[in-house]
Amino acid sequence: MGFARTCSVALVGVEGVLVEVQADLEPGVAAFTLVGLPDKSLTESKDRVRAAVVNSGAEWPQKKLTVGLSPASVPKAGSGFDLAVACAVLGACERIDPRVLSDIVMIGELGLDGRVRPVRGILPAVLAAAEAGYEQVVVPECAAAEASLVSGVSVLGVRTLRQLIAVLADEPVPDEAPDDGRPDPLMAGLRMPGTGAATGMHTAGAAQHDLGHDLADVVGQPAARTAVEVAAAGGHHLFLEGPPGAGKTMLAERLPAILPKLAREESLEVTAVHSIAGLLPAGKPLVDLAPYCAPHHSATMQALVGGGQGVARPGAVSLAHRGVLFLDETPEFSGQALDALRQPLEAGHVVIARSAGVVRFPAKFLMVLAANPCPCGRFSRTDDLCECPPASIRRYQARLSGPLLDRVDLRVEVDRVTRSELTRRGARGESTATVADRVRSARERTAARLLGTPWRTNSEVPGRELRSRWHAMPGAMDEAERCLERGVLTARGLDRVLRVAWTISDLVGHDRPDATDVNLALQLRTGVPRGVPMAIGALT
Numbered sequence: 415m416g417f418a419r420t421c422s423v424a425l426v427g428v429e430g431v432l433v434e435v436q437a438d439l440e441p442g443v444a445a446f447t448l449v450g451l452p453d454k455s456l457t458e459s460k461d462r463v464r465a466a467v468v469n470s471g472a473e474w475p476q477k478k479l480t481v482g483l484s485p486a487s488v489p490k491a492g493s494g495f496d497l498a499v500a501c502a503v504l505g506a507c508e509r510i511d512p513r514v515l516s517d518i519v520m521i522g523e524l525g526l527d528g529r530v531r532p533v534r535g536i537l538p539a540v541l542a543a544a545e546a547g548y549e550q551v552v553v554p555e556c557a558a559a560e561a562s563l564v565s566g567v568s569v570l571g572v573r574t575l576r577q578l579i580a581v582l583a584d585e586p587v588p589d590e591a592p593d594d595g596r597p598d599p600l601m602a603g604l605r606m607p608g609t610g611a612a613t614g615m616h617t618a619g620a621a622q623h624d625l626g627h628d629l630a631d632v633v634g635q636p637a638a639r640t641a642v643e644v645a646a647a648g649g650h651h652l653f654l655e656g657p658p659g660a661g662k663t664m665l666a667e668r669l670p671a672i673l674p675k676l677a678r679e680e681s682l683e684v685t686a687v688h689s690i691a692g693l694l695p696a697g698k699p700l701v702d703l704a705p706y707c708a709p710h711h712s713a714t715m716q717a718l719v720g721g722g723q724g725v726a727r728p729g730a731v732s733l734a735h736r737g738v739l740f741l742d743e744t745p746e747f748s749g750q751a752l753d754a755l756r757q758p759l760e761a762g763h764v765v766i767a768r769s770a771g772v773v774r775f776p777a778k779f780l781m782v783l784a785a786n787p788c789p790c791g792r793f794s795r796t797d798d799l800c801e802c803p804p805a806s807i808r809r810y811q812a813r814l815s816g817p818l819l820d821r822v823d824l825r826v827e828v829d830r831v832t833r834s835e836l837t838r839r840g841a842r843g844e845s846t847a848t849v850a851d852r853v854r855s856a857r858e859r860t861a862a863r864l865l866g867t868p869w870r871t872n873s874e875v876p877g878r879e880l881r882s883r884w885h886a887m888p889g890a891m892d893e894a895e896r897c898l899e900r901g902v903l904t905a906r907g908l909d910r911v912l913r914v915a916w917t918i919s920d921l922v923g924h925d926r927p928d929a930t931d932v933n934l935a936l937q938l939r940t941g942v943p944r945g946v947p948m949a950i951g952a953l954t
Contacts, residue, residue, distance in 0.1 A: 418505025427773030430542025450483025648917030656828025705737035877909030
């Protein structure tokens, strides 16, 4: 009788659970039994592992073989256990010393010819192994760079099972044929249908916003440009309303480029989510730029918040974690999908309960909504071009529920671009680099003030903390409090005005908000002019 064990990782959302893979050989009729709540893809690993072992030059044991995945109460899904199962079997039949396997975590899928294929979720799996105290991890060679992002763990990248057997048995490592420069076919299975760039659910982030996509390209729109800058500096949600062609999408697409680069911890969080979704950029294992996700208005609730059959997968709100979620033509989204955004907007994460288990995904994003003022898009307070009936306009605007809009800090009306603005020559608006520098300085002031607290941006600070620990200038909140008494603002709205006022004071360099900062915050939230310059540069 032979016995061997090694370890792998089962992913539940973005969290990993260490799984001990045990192999036991007993005399009897040759059979292969896999136990421990495996799913269909894992049950099929029996045939993959047997073929891979034989094609790697090792002998398959002709005995009763039982492979157990412990803890048995945790559902296991995916093909990432293949490598651990194969090595446990080889350890049980003493092709590999069982003592060598016990302290190694193995992650990877096996091809029938013995090649080690990558799987989704390498980074969160290695993070779970490191937190459990393991120091050695074996992963596919093409995923070694992603696994190496975790400090304190020795990563071995292998191309074939034959190579791994030689390393573990202390034998000469065979040479494998190098890549021929074509796209790696092993990576083809990592990308799930419906999560590619065509759906807007991609992680190009600010990298797609090169010098050809500059904020200076946006003609006019001083109020909207200020709102975008304030949103980036404080992490505030933004609603842009205006006619078609006014520049709403241009502003949203340029927003990620003025956001600061992600910190190390934030990069690992974003990379873990995108690794599970199979959306990591080729040749760039670490996502250090703010992601940008713009799903189509036909997206379902599951596509937005996550879900799907079996174990839930991350949705658009999680793919936009630490970045920007842009919902263009927002009234065209289903009401159920939009209302599902309320909980992640407040909590910063989304919890999805399914029959296969409950998973939690991070979802701390900056939401940008864009909408036309009416079905034809030409309704305006100054022009008389709209032909929509008043009832039709009311129905169209009512598609955005009050509770959802109450969670949006900035609401700006984007005006129609005039001929003179479009054909004017000479100085353009501020560039992305200029605004990004100002945003970075504001974030540094915010970080210095919030040092020692769990919050990083003004939008995260609870209202009670702002009112008790950080006070505005005397009399600065008088106008906002009168708006609360008249019903123009809710209690939540008053807190959000105060948060925006702190962001504006950080942008202009004030120690704390004064009446001008608060009035600009009120103007950005209610849209009612209050005689305050809309350009941040005019307030400094």
